[in-house]
Amino acid sequence: MKASLATLPAAAGQPNEDFAGLIPSAAVLLDGAGLSGTETLCRHGVAWYSKTLGGALLRRLADDDGSDLRDVLAEAINQTADAHRDTCDLDDPGTPSATVLIARFGPQQVDYLVLADSVLLLELATGEPLVLTDDREAEIGRSYRTEMDELENGTPGHDDARRRYVHTLRSRRNRPDGFWVAAADPKAADQAVTGSIALDDLSAVALLSDGASRLADRFHTASWPELLSILRADGPERLLRAVRTAEESDPQGHRWPRGKTYDDATAIYWSTR
Numbered sequence: 001m002k003a004s005l006a007t008l009p010a011a012a013g014q015p016n017e018d019f020a021g022l023i024p025s026a027a028v029l030l031d032g033a034g035l036s037g038t039e040t041l042c043r044h045g046v047a048w049y050s051k052t053l054g055g056a057l058l059r060r061l062a063d064d065d066g067s068d069l070r071d072v073l074a075e076a077i078n079q080t081a082d083a084h085r086d087t088c089d090l091d092d093p094g095t096p097s098a099t100v101l102i103a104r105f106g107p108q109q110v111d112y113l114v115l116a117d118s119v120l121l122l123e124l125a126t127g128e129p130l131v132l133t134d135d136r137e138a139e140i141g142r143s144y145r146t147e148m149d150e151l152e153n154g155t156p157g158h159d160d161a162r163r164r165y166v167h168t169l170r171s172r173r174n175r176p177d178g179f180w181v182a183a184a185d186p187k188a189a190d191q192a193v194t195g196s197i198a199l200d201d202l203s204a205v206a207l208l209s210d211g212a213s214r215l216a217d218r219f220h221t222a223s224w225p226e227l228l229s230i231l232r233a234d235g236p237e238r239l240l241r242a243v244r245t246a247e248e249s250d251p252q253g254h255r256w257p258r259g260k261t262y263d264d265a266t267a268i269y270w271s272t273r
Helices: 046-062 069-084 136-141 146-150 156-170 186-191 224-234 236-248
Strands: 002-008 018-023 026-033 097-105 109-115 119-124 130-132 193-198 202-208 265-271
Touching: 002 018, 002 236, 018 046, 018 265, 026 046, 026 202, 026 265, 046 069, 046 097, 069 097, 069 109, 069 186, 097 119, 097 202, 109 119, 109 186, 109 202, 119 224, 130 193, 136 156, 146 156, 202 224, 224 236, 224 265, 236 265
Parallel strands: none
Antiparallel strands: 002 265, 018 026, 026 097, 097 109, 109 193, 119 130, 119 202, 202 265
């Protein structure tokens, strides 16, 4: 098997709030969630949270004891919460959070976990790829984002509308009638999508933050099979460059309305053959 990884911050000199890591038996990708300029009672940044949670996940997965991936995630969330429980208000809605993707490779199968709206792509040996994501946040957010999408990116009005949008979504985070992400409550792990697939049925696995999956699921300039072809032929770095080129062609968000003109983008491609 062969794995490759690439990541780009949204802008040079800006912290990358994504996290990605590889060990011989597993891949992990997190997309941190937060917004500068909004109030929070946690003194740690989103990048710190993604890095700390991601590191805890990799250490736990390195034990390779076959535990249920929901339990692995719950333990890592709890460990990360303990790391700043004494300094921060973890009940604050602005507490850092992240999406989570895990792929664990065993002798006969790949186990996976998906929490929130990053994308896990399973490239099957035959047929169309299997696209796994949890789009509850997008479904809820659709009714609140009209004002933001109607304003030009990079303007004060758009920035203010996005701030209001994020505040509104935070009130629905980690609630039964809302959506679920990794934050401070390990019970969020119970809401993750999990499953397994036989290695014989699989050609490759791709883990994508939503900044990397934009070509297919927001811009619609590539299909999922075409996106996988880029990864297979030229690797994750080429995919991220294609995303940046598309973003640069529409800086005001006229063609593709979006909250972030440029987003942190991270991709892992793990070939099983």
